[in-house]
Amino acid sequence: MTTETPVLPERLVEELDRVTIRFAGDSGDGMQLTGTQFTKTTAVFGNDLATLPDYPAEIRAPTGSLPGVSGFQLSFASSDIRTPGDAPDVLVAMNPAAVKTNVNDLRPGGLLIVDEDEFNSGNLKKAAYASNPLEDGSLAKWQVIKVRITRQNEMALEGLPLNTAQKFKSRNFYALGLILWLYGRSMDTTVKWAQERFGRMPDQLEANLRALRAGYNFGDTTELFRVRYDVPPADVPPGDYRHISGNEATALGFLAASVQSGLPLFYASYPITPASDVLHELSKLRNFGVKTMQAEDEIAAIGAAIGAAYGGHLGLTGTSGPGLALKSEALNLAVMTELPLVVIDVQRAGPSTGMPTKTEQSDLLQAMFGRNGDSPVAIVAPATPTECFTMAVEAFRIALKHMVPVIYLSDGYLGNGSEPWRIPKLADLPKVAYHYAAQDADFSPYRRDAETLARPWAVPGQKGLEHRIGGLEKSGATGDISYDPENHHKMTLARAEKVARIVNDIPLLEVLGPETGDLLVLSWGGTYGATTTAAERARRAGKSVASAHLRYLNPFPANLETVLRSYKRVLIPELNNGQLSLLIRGKFMVDAVGLNKISGQPFKIAEVEGKIDEMLGLTGPYHLQFGPAATLGGG
Amino acid sequence: MTAPTSNGSLISDLPVLTRKDFVSDQEVRWCPGCGDYSILAQMQKMLPSLKIPRENLVFISGIGCSSRFPYYVESYGFHSIHGRALTIASGLKSARPELTVFVVTGDGDGLSIGGNHLLHAMRRNVDLNVILFNNRIYGLTKGQFSPTSEFGKVTKSSPYGTTEQPLNPIRIALAAGATFVARSIDRDTKHLEETLYQAAQHKGISFVEVYQNCNIFNDGAFAAFAEKEVRQDRMLYLEHGKPLRFGKNMEHGIRLNGFTPEVVLNAESDDGLLIHDIYNPTPALANILVGMDYPEFPVPAGIFRSVTAPTFDELLQKQVDDAVAKGAGKFEDVLYSGETWTVS
Ligand code: SF4
Numbered sequence: 016m017t018t019e020t021p022v023l024p025e026r027l028v029e030e031l032d033r034v035t036i037r038f039a040g041d042s043g044d045g046m047q048l049t050g051t052q053f054t055k056t057t058a059v060f061g062n063d064l065a066t067l068p069d070y071p072a073e074i075r076a077p078t079g080s081l082p083g084v085s086g087f088q089l090s091f092a093s094s095d096i097r098t099p100g101d102a103p104d105v106l107v108a109m110n111p112a113a114v115k116t117n118v119n120d121l122r123p124g125g126l127l128i129v130d131e132d133e134f135n136s137g138n139l140k141k142a143a144y145a146s147n148p149l150e151d152g153s154l155a156k157w158q159v160i161k162v163r164i165t166r167q168n169e170m171a172l173e174g175l176p177l178n179t180a181q182k183f184k185s186r187n188f189y190a191l192g193l194i195l196w197l198y199g200r201s202m203d204t205t206v207k208w209a210q211e212r213f214g215r216m217p218d219q220l221e222a223n224l225r226a227l228r229a230g231y232n233f234g235d236t237t238e239l240f241r242v243r244y245d246v247p248p249a250d251v252p253p254g255d256y257r258h259i260s261g262n263e264a265t266a267l268g269f270l271a272a273s274v275q276s277g278l279p280l281f282y283a284s285y286p287i288t289p290a291s292d293v294l295h296e297l298s299k300l301r302n303f304g305v306k307t308m309q310a311e312d313e314i315a316a317i318g319a320a321i322g323a324a325y326g327g328h329l330g331l332t333g334t335s336g337p338g339l340a341l342k343s344e345a346l347n348l349a350v351m352t353e354l355p356l357v358v359i360d361v362q363r364a365g366p367s368t369g370m371p372t373k374t375e376q377s378d379l380l381q382a383m384f385g386r387n388g389d390s391p392v393a394i395v396a397p398a399t400p401t402e403c404f405t406m407a408v409e410a411f412r413i414a415l416k417h418m419v420p421v422i423y424l425s426d427g428y429l430g431n432g433s434e435p436w437r438i439p440k441l442a443d444l445p446k447v448a449y450h451y452a453a454q455d456a457d458f459s460p461y462r463r464d465a466e467t468l469a470r471p472w473a474v475p476g477q478k479g480l481e482h483r484i485g486g487l488e489k490s491g492a493t494g495d496i497s498y499d500p501e502n503h504h505k506m507t508l509a510r511a512e513k514v515a516r517i518v519n520d521i522p523l524l525e526v527l528g529p530e531t532g533d534l535l536v537l538s539w540g541g542t543y544g545a546t547t548t549a550a551e552r553a554r555r556a557g558k559s560v561a562s563a564h565l566r567y568l569n570p571f572p573a574n575l576e577t578v579l580r581s582y583k584r585v586l587i588p589e590l591n592n593g594q595l596s597l598l599i600r601g602k603f604m605v606d607a608v609g610l611n612k613i614s615g616q617p618f619k620i621a622e623v624e625g626k627i628d629e630m631l632g633l634t635g636p637y638h639l640q641f642g643p644a645a646t647l648g649g650g
Numbered sequence: 651m652t653a654p655t656s657n658g659s660l661i662s663d664l665p666v667l668t669r670k671d672f673v674s675d676q677e678v679r680w681c682p683g684c685g686d687y688s689i690l691a692q693m694q695k696m697l698p699s700l701k702i703p704r705e706n707l708v709f710i711s712g713i714g715c716s717s718r719f720p721y722y723v724e725s726y727g728f729h730s731i732h733g734r735a736l737t738i739a740s741g742l743k744s745a746r747p748e749l750t751v752f753v754v755t756g757d758g759d760g761l762s763i764g765g766n767h768l769l770h771a772m773r774r775n776v777d778l779n780v781i782l783f784n785n786r787i788y789g790l791t792k793g794q795f796s797p798t799s800e801f802g803k804v805t806k807s808s809p810y811g812t813t814e815q816p817l818n819p820i821r822i823a824l825a826a827g828a829t830f831v832a833r834s835i836d837r838d839t840k841h842l843e844e845t846l847y848q849a850a851q852h853k854g855i856s857f858v859e860v861y862q863n864c865n866i867f868n869d870g871a872f873a874a875f876a877e878k879e880v881r882q883d884r885m886l887y888l889e890h891g892k893p894l895r896f897g898k899n900m901e902h903g904i905r906l907n908g909f910t911p912e913v914v915l916n917a918e919s920d921d922g923l924l925i926h927d928i929y930n931p932t933p934a935l936a937n938i939l940v941g942m943d944y945p946e947f948p949v950p951a952g953i954f955r956s957v958t959a960p961t962f963d964e965l966l967q968k969q970v971d972d973a974v975a976k977g978a979g980k981f982e983d984v985l986y987s988g989e990t991w992t993v994s
Contacts, residue, residue: 059989207989257989267985303979303981314737315736318741319744321730325742326745345731438986475742475746476748478704481704485729486731487729496721
């Protein structure tokens, strides 16, 4: 392939370890595409990276309005990073509304690249600017680079049979080209992608490629930029890599469970933000025997998945918080019938409809307790987008071995976020074992395995094992309906004990940092990057701080209590109002302190650091600070 | 053991079964005299004629008196939760199309709490056999009105009479595009057994409404037309290809006046009488028949409609089979999809 990257011009090149860029514009401006393409290029180049897309709440907010701003942040580095960055170094803003909602996150002195042409009176008014910020000095804190993106893009596209509105759509390619130039990145990945994507629309393709090159060349020729930056490839373990989002990794992980077990996967789901991508991904995989069903509602989705699990296949359903609430009663049926069902919950900001496009970790207690009766289920939670893959395999490994429903708690931040992924070797994947009931004469549906307490999985089609199950309490001895007091008592304890015994089958909690000390930072789920990095920074500064991250929420790892008692104080940062804290305090009587952020945004590393310092007595009380609406808090 | 799939790896040779083989060891717990007994008996009588191995037969139910049904049939059985039997059955049948799946539901379970699922199972044409026991009352919860209770009905929860109109289950089934729609009655055992058989033979969703007497909370709901003595005069037995006739000597007929049916008393000739056609691709005739009710008309029973259409489960299986035929997925290819790079 011929390379599209022109020879580097004579210009000052500054080497950086890490850069955080945010692309922001109107939701019609294609910022997600720009961000994704830059991410791919950077991934292929070999940087470690993490991304944070941020969608506006309304699908079609008025063009140029504040609620219509869409953003995409990525952080890339020559070292291992775990978060999409606290404060961007560079903000690309395609209109005044994007400046208004994002600029306060930009670090002082950071680069603000704007499309000057869009700062007309109409757009300024929509963004509620009384005067033009490019002229009134209000942006003095930052290096403002004004580029006439709209005009220059139009000029580059001259002669193409496209109208002004169509040409306007290529602006994001112009911006992309400019940023690719700024960081010395090749246009190859984007050119190749565009050729595939717009292959059938030659004019569109030509427009986008011209815009891309025009932006690139502008960077090269303009005097606006004094330096360009280089972020050398990260030192990562050898292997084959690709770029993957959490929801994609989730889908692939559940496919892996099917491949590794030899059982067909059946996925039933009702579209819901931010879980729908899992349905989209799995729907493509018919050639793996994957059957998907877009159900009429959340209840039908879990019902169908229970039907598949009852039928001896991998029964899987997926949703987000409000959907999990609708599924509760059916999930309890799976608890009662002890079927190996897995439920994905890609959590979002609640309660009720809440903020569908924003992340939160507030379904932990719902997952634990959100059903009638004493109703234990196993709960796992991936820590990073790529870990969505491994924990999906884990979910079915546990469900099948222990004959128990498993809730898989992802979140919007993990699901939409992405990072480079070292592609696993097939041989390294864990085996996922299952056992159908032995076709014995003395079969009984609730005769439990001595070690795990799992009941036998007798599936229709197995001759001689005809039996009845259901939501009514059953006799542990015969499987018949039973209202016997002692039986119900014992069956309730058995269901709890069965889940508790999973502890023997999961890894111990890993601690980073000193084995004993002043402070333990305990986290779970998608906050891993910020909490772990904050603790690491504290240690580097000589503080006695360890961190541990829970991937198994029910049951907890066997050593959790020992770990908790090895530190003077325990901090639990969570994107909810203290749900893990409640469990830890209730179960272990440990006086854990929460750092609770419920803004729909992930943690910034600095926020966790601030709380750490407070708990170590180094500073006074720490308070979270919130930016204006529609900003991306990195972290 | 291998995973059960549509290739029927777990299906054994065809046995010769009798009614007794489908009677489970569970004690039947319906009120004495309940119409459910008859439906269970006709089902157990009918099942051997399907000539399918017992282990490939699954009964799934929701909640209600009718939903106890799976306990009493010696086969695989799943007594689920209120209104959701069809969702579980749809998932099971889609995953395992080789199974024969019956769904037992009632007027509350199927039309009230589970109404949405009924619509969608029918429009998808999942190959299920749905038997809806319509007793026009909530029996298990001891006597509240149901979505099929007549207007003004006085019950425990409607001491002043209901203020809502009933649903007609057959009308719902036709509207949702069910490919097999029939009605029978607990008291007419022969007709019931035959209707259940026809439903089971149909490929695609079969919907059978069974008028079922709840002798405790709604005794005699159908007596006015369903008692043996009056049945011939007050019910219209639908037979494909035959003119619509009823009466002790089949002396009366039904004809159309515009779009409205009317009774022709003592119709001497078949000329002008409606001819029943269950295979008609349009449900127009069925939709006219469904509006006929006692006392203005004899109540139609039998098959309203029976048409063939691809089923949801077979279409889904076909997508899988076609995709696999084009090349079974290699997991490695999916892992490596999109752009990849190597770090050495
Ligand atoms: S309450 Fe009515 S429907 Fe229920 S078992 Fe008794 S008679 Fe039958």
